[in-house]
Amino acid sequence: MPDRIVSASAADGSFSIVAGITTVLVRETYARHQLSLTASAALGRLLTGAALLGASLKGRERMTLQVAGDGPLRGLVADVALQAPDVIGARGYARRPDIEIPLNDRNKFDVGAAVGKGFLHVTRSFEVGQPYVGIVPLRSGEIGEDIAGYLAHSQQIPSVVALGVLANRDGIKASGGAIAQVLPGADEAVLEKLERVAGAMPPVTRQIDEGAAPEDLVRALAGDVPLRAVHEYEVQFACRCTRERVEVALLGLGRDELRKIVIEQPRTEAVCEFCKKRYVVTSDELQHLIDRLEGRVPG
Ligand SMILES: [Zn+2]
Numbered sequence: 001m002p003d004r005i006v007s008a009s010a011a012d013g014s015f016s017i018v019a020g021i022t023t024v025l026v027r028e029t030y031a032r033h034q035l036s037l038t039a040s041a042a043l044g045r046l047l048t049g050a051a052l053l054g055a056s057l058k059g060r061e062r063m064t065l066q067v068a069g070d071g072p073l074r075g076l077v078a079d080v081a082l083q084a085p086d087v088i089g090a091r092g093y094a095r096r097p098d099i100e101i102p103l104n105d106r107n108k109f110d111v112g113a114a115v116g117k118g119f120l121h122v123t124r125s126f127e128v129g130q131p132y133v134g135i136v137p138l139r140s141g142e143i144g145e146d147i148a149g150y151l152a153h154s155q156q157i158p159s160v161v162a163l164g165v166l167a168n169r170d171g172i173k174a175s176g177g178a179i180a181q182v183l184p185g186a187d188e189a190v191l192e193k194l195e196r197v198a199g200a201m202p203p204v205t206r207q208i209d210e211g212a213a214p215e216d217l218v219r220a221l222a223g224d225v226p227l228r229a230v231h232e233y234e235v236q237f238a239c240r241c242t243r244e245r246v247e248v249a250l251l252g253l254g255r256d257e258l259r260k261i262v263i264e265q266p267r268t269e270a271v272c273e274f275c276k277k278r279y280v281v282t283s284d285e286l287q288h289l290i291d292r293l294e295g296r297v298p299g
Contacts, residue, residue: 003235005088006214007055011226014186015194018055019178019217020235021208022048025090026165026175028237032276033093036100037167039073041109044165045143046078047092048177051235053147054080054088064123069141071116072099079274081240086231089238091274109165115141120150144177151181158182158191160198160221164205174208178217197223239275246270246279247289255293262286 005020026044029035035043050065057063057080067076078092104110118138125131134154139145144163151157163177180194201207201220212220218227250258250270261268262283270279281289 003051004214005051005055005233005235006218006230007233008218008222008227008230009183010222011228013183014190014225015180015182015222017178017180017218017221017227018052019176019204019221020048020052020214020233021174021176022051022090022235023172023175023208025051025235025237027172029092030167030172033097035094035097037169038101038109038111038114039094039097039099040167040172041165042067042073042111042114042143043076043078043092043094043097044167044172044175045111045163045177046076047090048163048165048175049143049147049161049179050078050080050092051088051090052177052179054082054090055231055233057082057088058127060127062125064121064125065147066121066123067115067118067138067141067143067146068121069116069118069138071114071118071141072096072101073114073116075118076115077274081238083236083238087234087236089236091237091239093273109167111143112141115143117141120146122150122154147179151179160191160194162198162204162221164203166205166209174205176204176208176214176217178204178221180221193223194221197221237275239272239277241272241275241277243279246272246281250281250286251289251293255290258286258290258293262290 003022003024007018009016030040062081064079074095076094080090083089122134123131136150136153139149144161148159148161151159159181161179166174182191267282
């Protein structure tokens with residue numbers, strides 16, 4: 001079954017909820033990047049948070065969530081864009097995908113310790129105009145709380161964020177999450193109630209593992225409040241890398257470095273950090289890039 005996200009709002013306009021299942025996305029990322037279990041929990045939560053926030057994108061907008069922490073993972077990146085009006089494409093990577101650390105004292109993946117202290121950078125690129133960049137300090141490194149911190153500080157939106165990845169040595173069992181946001185004009189009791197309901201419900205990954213659909217997660221979080229306007233999205237692993245972008249990245253190395261590679265290696269390999277696709281560039285092709293850099297060949 002493909003990953004899905006659904007969004008809905010309270011009939012009285014006091015809050016909105018977006019919830020989804022990302023098991024296939026996280027499983028694919030886990031396999032492509034050969035992630036450790038702790039790295040898959042951390043990156044899986046970030047990918048899930050990005051996909052959920054991606055439900056607010058329009059047209060060709062893009063959003064990148066970058067966790068810059070001083071922990072052993074050395075940072076994480078997740079990036080989302082719409083593949084089609086109702087299809088959210090997501091991709092991401094961990095700087096140190098193989099890092100494994102012991103479980104925490106609650107017997108859970110110690111994502112907070114693996115991420116460490118630092119900042120969450122959120123870049124939102126629009127179809128026209130300058131991108132919006134929001135930077136907030138990490139609250140705990142557990143990702144969900146950090147995204148809630150971003151929504152509170154940069155967007156002034158009080159929210160409840162629950163993200164999870166259930167994994168063991170056999171791989172990724174379940175992944176998903178939910179974000180409930182208090183809408184403008186609602187009073188403080190709304191957030192308190194959402195927090196109470198979220199605190200009392202079983203972990204989202206357990207609900208998903210037991211067969212819950214995104215609609216069930218939305219319902220569980222809404223409690224007894226009637227909902228309206230359910231919108232549905234499909235989530236896919238999607239990378240935007242192309243050979244052209246790889247060449248642009250190579251050009252960034254500069255003429256001297258490129259010349260050195262031409263002399264030392266008959267062919268060079270560039271690997272996309274998001275999807276791990278390998279691009280082979282021969283020394284002839286590299287020489288062509290150098291010529292382009294020097295303006296001898298029209299680019
Ligand atoms: Zn790629």
